[in-house]
Amino acid sequence: QKEVEQNSGPLSVPEGAIASLNCTYSDRVSQSFFWYRQYSGKSPELIMSIYSNGDKEDGRFTAQLNKASQYVSLLIRDSQPSDSATYLCAVNTGNQFYFGTGTSLTVIP
């Protein structure tokens, strides 16, 4: 079992819709959780971090964490074509840092 699992997609949503990206992790001692966005041919860019159960909102992005279910999600409201990218979920267990393989998102104009 991989430490961090994501659906690879591709996920396609129409412009203006809500995109929902999901991630599960295996290590219960995981402490910090992150979402990175990576455009094709570019480096990952941190867009959200979350450390406590519940929701955290930043503009059009909302991260949700449920430690009991070992589940992290990212919601993108009012999706724009510029949101088309691969989204990587990352987990810090305190000693190690694991990335998922990413979910490819396409926002259709």
Place this chain on the structure above:
Amino acid sequence: DAGVIQSPRHEVTEMGQEVTLRCKPISGHDYLFWYRQTMMRGLELLIYFNNNVPIDDSGMPEDRFSAKMPNASFSTLKIQPSEPRDSAVYFCASSRGTRRNEQFFGPGTRLTVL
């Protein structure tokens, strides 16, 4: 404020040659990470340093790979000898602190081993 700087951006070499990748972290960051990204395996952590000291190198694939951080502003990842399966994009990232570890990535080095 300059971000993480990596060089070279592209490297093409022949099997058996030594390859050295370089990284300058963001000033003030005390953690430095080396990653490798391929289509098949995604983003893999190779090694990370704290205050110039290697903390965890369990991701280094084999003895052909080595990494050093002689000072707070410079790190190298060396592959000797290189093999075609080492072809990947290698990223360096830096951060401040560990538990709440928000990493900033460099532009990467695309390595092709022929």
